[in-house]
Amino acid sequence: METLSTKNFWFAEFELDAVKRLLLRNGEPVSLNPKAFEVLLVMVESRGNVLTKDDLLDKVWPDQIVEEGNLKVHISALRKVLGQSGNDNRFIVTVPGRGYTFVADLEDEPEGEIIVESHSYSNIVIEEAEETSQPRLLAGTTRQHTLWRMAVAAVLVVTIVAAGYWLFLRATPSSAAIKSVAVMPFINDSGNPDLEYLSDGLTESLIGSLSRLPELSVKARTSIARYKGTEVSLRNVGSDLGVETILTGRMVQRGDDVVLYVEFVEPTTENVIWKADYHRPLKDIAALETDISRDVAKRLKTKLSGEENAQIEKYQTDNSEAYQLYLRGAHFSSFNRMVAEKNSKGIEYLQQAIALDPNYAAAYVELGLAYIRLGDALALNSPQDVFPKAREALTKALSIDDDIATAHKGLAIYYLRYEWNWPASEREFQRAMELDPEDPDSYSEYAMFLVSVSRFDEALRMRETVKKLQPPNAGASNGVGFVHYHARNYERSIECFREALDLKPDFPPTRVFLARSYLAMGKYQEAIAEIEKAVDTSQRNVITVAFLSYAYFKAGRGGDANKLLSELEARTKNEYVSPWLFAMIHSGAGNKDKAFEYLEKARDERQTYLTHLKVDPLFDDIRSDPRFDELVRKIGIPG
Numbered sequence: 001m002e003t004l005s006t007k008n009f010w011f012a013e014f015e016l017d018a019v020k021r022l023l024l025r026n027g028e029p030v031s032l033n034p035k036a037f038e039v040l041l042v043m044v045e046s047r048g049n050v051l052t053k054d055d056l057l058d059k060v061w062p063d064q065i066v067e068e069g070n071l072k073v074h075i076s077a078l079r080k081v082l083g084q085s086g087n088d089n090r091f092i093v094t095v096p097g098r099g100y101t102f103v104a105d106l107e108d109e110p111e112g113e114i115i116v117e118s119h120s121y122s123n124i125v126i127e128e129a130e131e132t133s134q135p136r137l138l139a140g141t142t143r144q145h146t147l148w149r150m151a152v153a154a155v156l157v158v159t160i161v162a163a164g165y166w167l168f169l170r171a172t173p174s175s176a177a178i179k180s181v182a183v184m185p186f187i188n189d190s191g192n193p194d195l196e197y198l199s200d201g202l203t204e205s206l207i208g209s210l211s212r213l214p215e216l217s218v219k220a221r222t223s224i225a226r227y228k229g230t231e232v233s234l235r236n237v238g239s240d241l242g243v244e245t246i247l248t249g250r251m252v253q254r255g256d257d258v259v260l261y262v263e264f265v266e267p268t269t270e271n272v273i274w275k276a277d278y279h280r281p282l283k284d285i286a287a288l289e290t291d292i293s294r295d296v297a298k299r300l301k302t303k304l305s306g307e308e309n310a311q312i313e314k315y316q317t318d319n320s321e322a323y324q325l326y327l328r329g330a331h332f333s334s335f336n337r338m339v340a341e342k343n344s345k346g347i348e349y350l351q352q353a354i355a356l357d358p359n360y361a362a363a364y365v366e367l368g369l370a371y372i373r374l375g376d377a378l379a380l381n382s383p384q385d386v387f388p389k390a391r392e393a394l395t396k397a398l399s400i401d402d403d404i405a406t407a408h409k410g411l412a413i414y415y416l417r418y419e420w421n422w423p424a425s426e427r428e429f430q431r432a433m434e435l436d437p438e439d440p441d442s443y444s445e446y447a448m449f450l451v452s453v454s455r456f457d458e459a460l461r462m463r464e465t466v467k468k469l470q471p472p473n474a475g476a477s478n479g480v481g482f483v484h485y486h487a488r489n490y491e492r493s494i495e496c497f498r499e500a501l502d503l504k505p506d507f508p509p510t511r512v513f514l515a516r517s518y519l520a521m522g523k524y525q526e527a528i529a530e531i532e533k534a535v536d537t538s539q540r541n542v543i544t545v546a547f548l549s550y551a552y553f554k555a556g557r558g559g560d561a562n563k564l565l566s567e568l569e570a571r572t573k574n575e576y577v578s579p580w581l582f583a584m585i586h587s588g589a590g591n592k593d594k595a596f597e598y599l600e601k602a603r604d605e606r607q608t609y610l611t612h613l614k615v616d617p618l619f620d621d622i623r624s625d626p627r628f629d630e631l632v633r634k635i636g637i638p639g
Contacts, residue, residue: 009044011104012090014082016044023081030081035060036074043092043102048291050318052099075100095318105298178299180217182241183207185228186249186260195258199251200228201327202260202289205316206247208362209293211436212403216297219243220439223470238267240471245273247296257281262292264299274299286323290316317357325353326363333370344380346370361400365407368393372413376608379543379578383606387418405436409445416449417608420636425449440469444479452611453639456487474504478513485517486615493517508538512547520617524555542568546581550588550618561589580607587622595619596627603634610635 009016015024021037023030032040038060043051053068060071075092082091091104183206188199204221211218219241227237234246250261257279264274276295280288317323326349333346350367354360371390375383391414397407412428415421429446436442443462450459463480470476481496497514504510511534518527528551534544545564552561565585568577583598602610613619614637622628 010107011044016041032081033074033077036077036081039071039074040078040102043100044106047102047104047106048294050095050098050101050287055099098318103294177215178244179215180219180243181210181245181247181296182219182224182237182243183210183247184224184237184249186251189250190253190258192253195251195253197328197331198258198285198324199249201330202249202251202292204330205289205327205362206293206296208406209289209316210296211405211438213297217243217438220436220441220469222440222475223438226471226473233270234265234267235270243267253282256283258285258288260288260292262296264296282324283320286316286318286320289323316362317353317360319357319360322353322356322360322363325349325356326360326366329353329363329370330366333366333373344370344374347374359400361397361404361407364393364397364400365404365410368397368407368410368414372410372417376413376417379576381576383418383608387414387606390414391418403435405432405439405442408432408435409439409442412442412449413445416445416452416611418606420606420611422449422453422636422638438469440466440476443469444475447479447483448612451483451486451615452637454615456483459483472503474500474507474510477503478510481513481517485513485520485617486612488520488617490517490521506533506537508534508541508544511537512544515547515551516618519551519554520620524551527551528555542571542575542577543581546577546585549585553585553588553590558589561585578602578607578609579605580609584618587619590621592622592625595622596625596631599631603631611637613637614639 008018013026014030015027016022017024018041021034023032023037023040039056042056042059053071056071057068079085079092084091089103091102093101093103095101183203186199186203188196207218207221207224210216211220223241234248238244238246244266246265246267248263248265252259252261258281260278260280262276262278263272265271266273278288278292317326329346329349329352331346332349333344347367347370350363350370353363354367357363368390371386371393374381375386375390390410394407394410394414397404398411408428409432412425412432415425415428426446426449429442429449432439432442433446443465447459447462447466450456450462460480460483463476463483466479467476477496477500481493481500484490484493484496494514494517497510497517500510501507501514511530515527515530515534518524518530528548531544531548531551535541535548538544546568549561549564549568552558552564565582568581568585571577579598579601583595583602586592586594586598599610599613613635614632619628
């Protein structure tokens, strides 16, 4: 039998001595027959990897014909010795249709080493740990690696570099676990743009898994997205994000295999403190994210409990086909993709993933959020068509695992935008922020909740929290401007929207909000100039066209406004146009009866924009009408 690691392993209260062929519990020998011991040793040495029944039979009984039932007997005996029963998955886990895997935390490596690992089905690769004197770049560079290939039967050698060892000890004292990490966008170095979904998906999945670990601050996807495709010093990234460590990844494709090179970098010194590479057939990609999550978690924490191991695995799937469909679904259901392509291709992929694995929590979460995007910010569908589906998906995810922060956030948005249930929405926002205090999206969405109920000071505090969690970006500046606009601090809102345009020029939503501030101040020409740019850059998106029609009416250009109104009415035959937009236009035109007619239609459809009706300056022209207060009462806006 092949031994690929050190001679002793420690997990929970057990010690496995490969030399003396002993299993000890709290220092006392445990009775175990020799073959059961060898089965356990093989599984421990392959910790985190799924071993098929044939794998175990070949390793423990080489060149012998042994019935599969014999293996099952030894697995059962091991579970009994380890104290496993029922649904206890602390040590040995059965992977249906595939085999077995050992999942418990191992404590077999001294602290403070620079560790270089390789994870492969067919070989072992040892790389030099590297120090750098030149600034390390996130993208645009290809690192040179020195490789030694060894036979499977060789002992894995861990190279300890003295200088790096000293730097690692200085950067990460052995008495404390690492408390914060940023997972940077993985680089697709395969030369195949069709695999972009895979590198992006692995990044996001890893962030999601690690975020579920207690006492670990993991920067959210929205905090690191701005670094994708850029050349930036990791020292600057560490300073911007305020993290102790940075995880980078580079993915290459070799035939039908995928290789992911992962490095942990201490940003102050820009030295590598741990690195590993993972070789996987594309058909077995599902296990990759779980393997990386477990290994990374081990480097970050002094000890990873069995419960924490289970938390990592609970969110994902063992079905590789479902996993790839999920990654494609998440890729195509992103906000930017759905805006650009105006379709729900991502939803189809996610539904297929769920069909293959009906207990795939992550897929349900992403599906729920995709439905919300369609009926909310994108306004591509009537809320009635998609929000109930969003709730169904999010509720299913939480029935599988109630500790998924993004699912609680999605449910909070659902309650706010669709059910108009403010108490339930606030409870869900609080739960989401409690589970993942590093996710700026939760604070951002909660700020929108606070604006809807006129709690502007609290909303600004939430927006300041968002700015602390993220590097400077257009979204954060827009968020602060959004609060000031509804609080009627128009000069300040204009400053914020201008700041956002400096960071992200010609972003249509920013142009529209800047124009709304100008409109509220009566600066119609400035408003029209901004919206006309938004119409052009958005390819005449219905929202921008509607705002331009409103602005034309306010500026006294009724002929131009009516042309755009007729265009929107014609477009309703082929695409969804929210009745809220028609209500806004007629309000600006002074057609009060028409405005209220469309507002009632918007209420019947549970239009998401109505949550801010009470504080939105757009409807000041009809605010004094008794029907306005009655509508606010029907919607149930508190305060």
